[in-house]
Amino acid sequence: MATYTPMMQQYLKIKAEYEDAFLFFRLGDFYEMFFEDAVNASQELEITLTSRDGGSSERIPMCGVPYHSAPNYIEQLIQKGYKVAICEQTEDPKQAKGVVRREVVQLITPGTVMEGKGVSEKENNFLVSVTVLEDGFGFAVADVTTGENSVTKTERFDEVLNEIYSLGAKEAVIESTMAEDFQKQMRDRCGVAVSYENEDSVEGEALSLLHPISSPDLKRSFARLFHYMIRTQKRSLEHLQEVQQYELSSFLKMDLYSKRNLELTETIRSTGKKGSLLWLLDETKTAMGGRLLKQWMDRPLIDRRKIEERLEMTEVLLQKFFEREDIREGLKEVYDLERLAGRVAYGNVNARDLIQLKKSLQRIPSLTELVKALEHPFAEKLAEKMDPCESLEELLEASLVEQPPISVKEGNMMKDGYNSQLDQYRDAGRNGKTWIAELEASERERTGIRSLKVGYNRVFGYYIEITRANLHLLPEGTYERKQTLTNAERFITPDLKEKEALILEAEDNMSQLEYELFLGLREQVREFIPRLQSLAKCISELDVLQCFAAVSDKRRYTRPVFSDGEMDITGGRHPVVEKVLQTQEYVPNDCRMGNEMERSILLITGPNMSGKSTYMRQVALTAILAQIGCFVPAEKAVLPVFDQIFTRIGAADDLISGQSTFMVEMLEARNAIVHATGKSLILFDEIGRGTSTYDGMALAQAMIEYIHNHIGAKTLFSTHYHELTVLDQALKSLSNVHVRAVERNGRVVFLHKIAEGPADKSYGIHVAELAELPAELIQRAQEILEKLEKQPKPSQENAPEPPAAVHDEEAQLSFFAEGNPRKKRKQDAGDHSLKSALLELNLLEMTPLEAMNKLFELQKKAR
Numbered sequence: 125m126a127t128y129t130p131m132m133q134q135y136l137k138i139k140a141e142y143e144d145a146f147l148f149f150r151l152g153d154f155y156e157m158f159f160e161d162a163v164n165a166s167q168e169l170e171i172t173l174t175s176r177d178g179g180s181s182e183r184i185p186m187c188g189v190p191y192h193s194a195p196n197y198i199e200q201l202i203q204k205g206y207k208v209a210i211c212e213q214t215e216d217p218k219q220a221k222g223v224v225r226r227e228v229v230q231l232i233t234p235g236t237v238m239e240g241k242g243v244s245e246k247e248n249n250f251l252v253s254v255t256v257l258e259d260g261f262g263f264a265v266a267d268v269t270t271g272e273n274s275v276t277k278t279e280r281f282d283e284v285l286n287e288i289y290s291l292g293a294k295e296a297v298i299e300s301t302m303a304e305d306f307q308k309q310m311r312d313r314c315g316v317a318v319s320y321e322n323e324d325s326v327e328g329e330a331l332s333l334l335h336p337i338s339s340p341d342l343k344r345s346f347a348r349l350f351h352y353m354i355r356t357q358k359r360s361l362e363h364l365q366e367v368q369q370y371e372l373s374s375f376l377k378m379d380l381y382s383k384r385n386l387e388l389t390e391t392i393r394s395t396g397k398k399g400s401l402l403w404l405l406d407e408t409k410t411a412m413g414g415r416l417l418k419q420w421m422d423r424p425l426i427d428r429r430k431i432e433e434r435l436e437m438t439e440v441l442l443q444k445f446f447e448r449e450d451i452r453e454g455l456k457e458v459y460d461l462e463r464l465a466g467r468v469a470y471g472n473v474n475a476r477d478l479i480q481l482k483k484s485l486q487r488i489p490s491l492t493e494l495v496k497a498l499e500h501p502f503a504e505k506l507a508e509k510m511d512p513c514e515s516l517e518e519l520l521e522a523s524l525v526e527q528p529p530i531s532v533k534e535g536n537m538m539k540d541g542y543n544s545q546l547d548q549y550r551d552a553g554r555n556g557k558t559w560i561a562e563l564e565a566s567e568r569e570r571t572g573i574r575s576l577k578v579g580y581n582r583v584f585g586y587y588i589e590i591t592r593a594n595l596h597l598l599p600e601g602t603y604e605r606k607q608t609l610t611n612a613e614r615f616i617t618p619d620l621k622e623k624e625a626l627i628l629e630a631e632d633n634m635s636q637l638e639y640e641l642f643l644g645l646r647e648q649v650r651e652f653i654p655r656l657q658s659l660a661k662c663i664s665e666l667d668v669l670q671c672f673a674a675v676s677d678k679r680r681y682t683r684p685v686f687s688d689g690e691m692d693i694t695g696g697r698h699p700v701v702e703k704v705l706q707t708q709e710y711v712p713n714d715c716r717m718g719n720e721m722e723r724s725i726l727l728i729t730g731p732n733m734s735g736k737s738t739y740m741r742q743v744a745l746t747a748i749l750a751q752i753g754c755f756v757p758a759e760k761a762v763l764p765v766f767d768q769i770f771t772r773i774g775a776a777d778d779l780i781s782g783q784s785t786f787m788v789e790m791l792e793a794r795n796a797i798v799h800a801t802g803k804s805l806i807l808f809d810e811i812g813r814g815t816s817t818y819d820g821m822a823l824a825q826a827m828i829e830y831i832h833n834h835i836g837a838k839t840l841f842s843t844h845y846h847e848l849t850v851l852d853q854a855l856k857s858l859s860n861v862h863v864r865a866v867e868r869n870g871r872v873v874f875l876h877k878i879a880e881g882p883a884d885k886s887y888g889i890h891v892a893e894l895a896e897l898p899a900e901l902i903q904r905a906q907e908i909l910e911k912l913e914k915q916p917k918p919s920q921e922n923a924p925e926p927p928a929a930v931h932d933e934e935a936q937l938s939f940f941a942e943g944n945p946r947k948k949r950k951q952d953a954g955d956h957s958l959k960s961a962l963l964e965l966n967l968l969e970m971t972p973l974e975a976m977n978k979l980f981e982l983q984k985k986a987r
């Protein structure tokens with residue numbers, strides 16, 4: 125250390141405290157990085173790596189960014205999951221004896237970033253903490269941008285992962301001793317940055333925020349998060365709200381796979397919103413409403429009374445079209461009050477933000493009137509809570525001009541009459557300027573030079589300018605010569621300089637005083653933070669409810685009715701597929717399940733691509749929409765209140781955990797089977813297809829039996845195993861339904877219509893033909909199929925007898941007989957090796973993936 129210069133020693137000392145962050149070390153107009161930070165940052169940010177002498181024998185790697193463009197670079201690093209420590213000069217370099225004092229003023233981390241692209245308008249930026257307890261996990265959540273805080277306790281670690289996933293948290297704060305496996309799962313499965321905080325004492329400010337919480341364990345969990353926020357942000361965070369406790373059991377539970385599978389807030393293929401249920405629903409007009417909508421979607425309710433309250437408001441808003449339209453217009457003008465409150469607490473609002481705040485507050489009285497005009501007790505209750513913060517609005521109206529500049533240091537923010545000292549400075553400035561304006565006129569008169577003018581520049585201040593052509597008209601010695609230009613001379617006079625000094629002093633004083641007045645104003649606004657936050661809650665709630673009404677109206681949704689177990693959906697639709705289908709109409713489908721009809725399991729058969737998954741998802745989405753308080757896409761819907769929804773749909777490969785698709789399938793199935801209750805909804809889409817036919821079929825049947833005999837959850841089970849359709853004889857709550865398809869002119873036509881009973885055949889080969897596999901191959905597959913169908917099926921212990929399915933062979937044959945020119949072209953090719961390769965395949969022992977690979981190989985040969 126001793127060999128480094130004092131400044132490098134200072135750097136190394138500070139860096140030692142922030143080893144896991146990039147240290148942005150302020151040097152004049154730049155933030156510099158050194159050593160490894162410099163090497164890494166130059167790669168991540170694509171900036172030039174240089175070096176400097178630091179006292180030791182070797183040169184020190186260095187790179188830097190100008191301070192004014194730093195936010196952009198910081199954002200890039202944060203988005204990549206890094207942390208950035210901002211180290212500023214905390215004394216005036218002119219006053220410093222020796223090395224300028226420097227301190228880290230803020231540690232920016234993925235979960236504490238306040239602004240920039242990483243903070244999306246309609247999404248919270250949640251930071252969470254996880255504390256291992258004797259009997260579970262303490263889980264705390266905060267959003268530093270809005271000040272929301274909450275805590276809960278979970279029994280199992282997978283619930284912690286679910287919470288992290290559904291909150292979309294970017295960073296998790298934990299004790300450094302937490303088991304490595306837990307840390308790994310958080311990083312790998314949820315993609316969060318993990319940070320450490322061992323301090324969890326409940327005292328001081330943390331204590332006052334924790335007022336509503338009684339459990340010491342939960343208090344500790346939040347305290348850990350709180351200490352981390354204070355340690356990194358290095359300021360008092362007055363906008364943090366009282367901590368709310370929530371119970372996972374008060375909401376409809378869905379694991380992270382189910383949320384992903386159902387594409388609630390993002391689609392499976394990409395993390396974008398487009399195509400998700402949130403994308404369809406989001407007709408909110410404010411950023412706050414957008415965030416609340418996402419929160420409601422992540423946590424559908426199970427308390428019938430609360431659901432009905434939301435539905436009631438949705439209905440009122442839906443019926444009162446004109447009031448709703450006016451409310452929507454009004455909401456458009458309401459600024460993000462929650463984040464504004466956060467920025468007030470952070471000390472980084474400007475006068476323009478406060479003008480926006482004023483304009484938002486001015487909308488509140490009329491919005492409140494509109495809510496009252498809905499004439500409903502619930503609306504009345506909401507209207508009463510809407511606090512217009514009149515005194516704040518009056519204060520802002522009295523203090524700030526309508527169009528202040530962005531900078532708070534250049535003056536021109538405050539209104540005349542707000543402060544008498546400011547008014548005096550302004551008068552002095554204005555008088556000086558009037559005097560100068562008059563000077564121009566009087567000097568023109570006196571000298572007779574019409575083009576004489578008074579000007580100003582930063583270097584010479586005010587001057588009198590006379591063109592060279594007119595110089596002869598000016599008696600020698602009239603003014604003092606100051607500057608010679610090509611075509612003109614510039615002069616000054618003692619009087620002019622005296623006025624100039626007065627004007628400049630007044631302007632300096634004005635800017636300084638305005639800045640101070642602005643800080644004072646900001647302090648006054650700070651007092652209103654809690655009131656603004658509760659107003660924000662009302663506004664966001666109103667916004668989400670109007671959004672439900674608007675979507676329900678536009679898409680012809682109906683109000684669901686809740687039952688004690690029965691489900692009866694008439695004319696149900698998949699909300700997103702219905703919206704995106706362009707060329708064809710969505711075919712509505714019914715779904716009847718329930719205690720009385722003894723249908724708790726529906727076994728769905730039907731060709732590929734016919735709409736089985738869509739149907740299953742549609743039922744789940746209908747239940748979710750109902751339980752968040754929105755109307756549902758159906759003609760009529762009677763629904764139970766579900767406690768949990770489990771799905772196993774599609775190949776949600778968990779590549780990161782290194783598990784095979786089949787293993788993931790089994791883990792998800794286990795999750796449902798272990799945790800589901802009689803009030804749950806289970807969607808199993810072709811369970812068992814990832815293994816060999818017999819294995820898969822046996823597992824599928826065993827699962828159905830288990831659910832039927834031990835759980836009683838409402839279950840939609842789609843399968844390709846037609847053999848399973850006979851299960852309805854043994855299992856009294858199981859019913860067969862199928863998606864209808866017909867053949868027309870040798871082509872399979874999907875009707876997308878659900879009908880009672882099992883499907884009569886699978887059409888798999890027809891779909892393969894639609895996918896344009898070579899005709900010869902298709903024909904061969906058809907022959908094999910026929911052979912297989914004639915073979916007696918191997919018997920299986922306890923397995924159902926193969927169904928007496930009727931196969932319309934004539935129809936199948938006619939499909940290939942005519943009207944298929946490709947068949948004729950290729951028929952003569954007679955590639956025997958291809959044929960024998962096909963014949964050698966033992967289809968019954970192959971997994972679909974193996975079959976697919978083999979087909980691919982054969983297809984290549986056939987070309």
Ligand SMILES: Nc1ncnc2c1ncn2[C@@H]1O[C@H](COP(=O)(O)OP(=O)(O)OP(=O)(O)O)[C@@H](O)[C@H]1O
Binds near residue numbers: 701705731735877
């Ligand atoms: N009710 C419907 N009305 C109109 N089109 C529909 C309907 N249901 C599904 N579709 C269309 O059919 C396509 C296939 O649906 P889906 O993926 O649900 O089939 P599937 O039977 O689950 O297929 P696979 O067994 O191959 O997974 C959808 O993308 C959609 O465009």
